[in-house]
Amino acid sequence: MISDTISDLGKNKKKIRQAIRDPVLFTQAFLNHVPHEAQKLILRDKHQFITVVAGRRFGKTKAMAFSAIHYAITHPGSIQFILAPSYNQANIMFWEITTLLSKSILVHLVERVYKTPFSKIIFKNGSEIHARSTTKPEYLGGHKAHRVILDEAAYIPNEVISQVVEPMLADVNGSWIKIGTPFGKNHFYDSYLKGQSEEFEDYSSYKFPSTVNPHISQEFIEKKKHEYGENSIIFKTEYLAEFVEDQNAVFSWQDIQKNIASVEQLRSGEPNRIYAIGCDLAKYQDYTVIVVLDVTETPFRLVHFERFNRRPYAETILKLKELYRRFNYAKVLIDSSGVGDPILEELQDIGAEGYVFTSKSKVQLIQRLQAAIENGEIRYPYIEELIKELQFFEYQLTRQGIKMEARQGFHDDCVIALALAVNAAETSVPPDDWEFF
Ligand SMILES: Nc1ncnc2c1ncn2[C@@H]1O[C@H](COP(=O)(O)OP(=O)(O)OP(=O)(O)O)[C@@H](O)[C@H]1O
Ligand SMILES: [Mg+2]
Known part of the structure; x- marks a missing residue:
């Protein structure tokens, strides 16, 4: 024993x-x-x-x-x-x-x-x-x-x-x-x-x-295959793990990558810096995204990012007003098509402006962002939602001209908010009480 x-x-x-x-x-x-x-x-x-x-x-x-x-x-x-x-x-x-x-x-x-x-x-x-x-x-x-x-x-x-x-x-x-x-x-x-x-x-x-x-x-994978399409670039890279580059990508992956950097995230602006805010408002099921850029010099730097859904508009309005103040009275540009108009009215006191989306104006807005990304004029940290949206943002040639949008099943709120902030930067000026040293 x-x-x-x-x-x-x-x-x-x-x-x-x-x-x-x-x-x-x-x-x-x-x-x-x-x-x-x-x-x-x-x-x-x-x-x-x-x-x-x-x-x-x-x-x-x-x-x-x-x-x-x-x-x-x-x-x-x-x-x-x-x-x-x-x-x-x-x-x-x-x-x-x-x-x-x-x-x-x-x-x-x-x-x-x-x-x-x-x-x-x-x-x-x-x-x-x-x-x-x-x-x-x-x-x-x-x-x-x-x-x-x-x-x-x-x-x-x-x-x-x-x-x-x-x-x-x-x-x-x-x-x-x-x-x-x-x-x-x-x-x-x-x-x-x-x-x-x-x-x-x-x-x-x-x-x-x-x-x-x-x-x-396996149901989950099948659902994704159905949602994005079996031959879609998203399904191929994310679920089949293939190194395929999107022929129709608006932003080249190499360009997206070269602008990813260590950028300190801020709750409020630093003195004597100029900021620009872009906001894409949630419509039905998508997200509201707010991007704050430091546009004092190029490359612009993404210093604040928020993405949320299912919140009352009143809350978004208050948030934008607060960010405007906290970031040195920054220029605010929002998507004013659809739900945007009444919100824009509420934001008049902070001088917010609306960007009206037509298929043509959207292309112009995005092309400005495309140029900034291509020329390395912008730095953002690795924010998964933003990077993925940039990656899968596509253009299509139609009989009416060029059309730009997120791939089916994908959002584009982060891309739009960033593009609006870049656009706001063009007209951003230092506030009146700006102190120079
Ligand atoms: N050997 C294992 N035994 C039990 N569950 C596992 C095992 N490997 C993975 N899983 C489960 O599979 C799921 C995915 O795993 P994990 O989060 O590690 O994947 P991932 O590839 O890192 O995913 P993501 O692409 O989201 O980062 C999780 O629910 C995890 O618990
Ligand atoms: Mg993981």
Whole structure:
């Protein structure tokens, strides 16, 4: 009997050792999750540079959370950074990690979790996991890492990879994993190609459609296919994970990318700066979007952004009045077609102006924004809704001329609000009580 128990113990020890070594078994044994088949491939991949191009809801964040925990436990004293184009995005993975740990026996291996100044987990074995945004690369200077995980990697600019990520890894010849949906042909695309080529031994890459995740409803995918169209650019990039560029895109993806920058978001304007406000009002089911640009000099900078729906118009009016005051009596331009007129009347005291949309005037408005984006005259932070809307904003040639709108099933409120703000900038002047120093 006793010898049986001892041999069981021996077997169990062997099993435990195996489970610790293999990230898939580790996830099952310690994190109470079974990675799906595509996640298993990624978790077991030992290449130094891994690129995973995968559709929405594939299970990207979850897979990376499993992987980060396994690495931290099995590499004592290791430093990992989760980087994403926004701090929110990086924290989604961070909180997935802390949630998984809190429900696991591994919680006993955690020394401490920090929320400020930046999210950080310290393990008792000396390992660390940090979450940061790439919009403020200056905060990343001087940090070294053994491993960097880049979520929504395609939205991280090329310069951040060469100027921040690669130097972070240089000291220890560290590794990175890039994961995300496709967006243009930047570093994410390049490393995907390297991973496919036999020439680059340290690289590997994968491409998976959303449908490989058995945990999401296939009905959901079918609904999206129906909503956007099977051959639509949105369905192809977001759900099939294909690197296709939209032939009819108004804003080239490369141009959208080059204007994404670290721009501090403000609640009120700074002294002696000129601001312009654009507002697209919600009609039926869509959103009201307000964009505030600092237009003191070019490039203009998007310093304040709001997007909401299902609120009474009276509230929007009050909000605009307040923003007007807080941002140094900024010029306000709203979409005055449809519901806009009565609202414009209520905004007379702040000198707000209305932009009347006809198919022709809309094209003019958008072309001005197009030029600003193309010429690099504008800087905006990574705001997911805005970037996606810019990405999927299309033009169509009709018999009546050119027509510009969001793809079916997509909104264009952010694009319009931004275009209105750029237009307002043209006529923005400093207020009367402007003080020069
Ligand atoms: N191995 C797994 N076991 C159980 N559920 C899973 C697993 N992998 C993913 N999921 C579930 O699938 C859904 C999508 O996962 P996740 O959020 O990780 O995907 P994503 O690719 O990061 O999505 P998004 O494109 O929205 O960022 C979530 O509900 C998640 O809980
Ligand atoms: Mg995700």
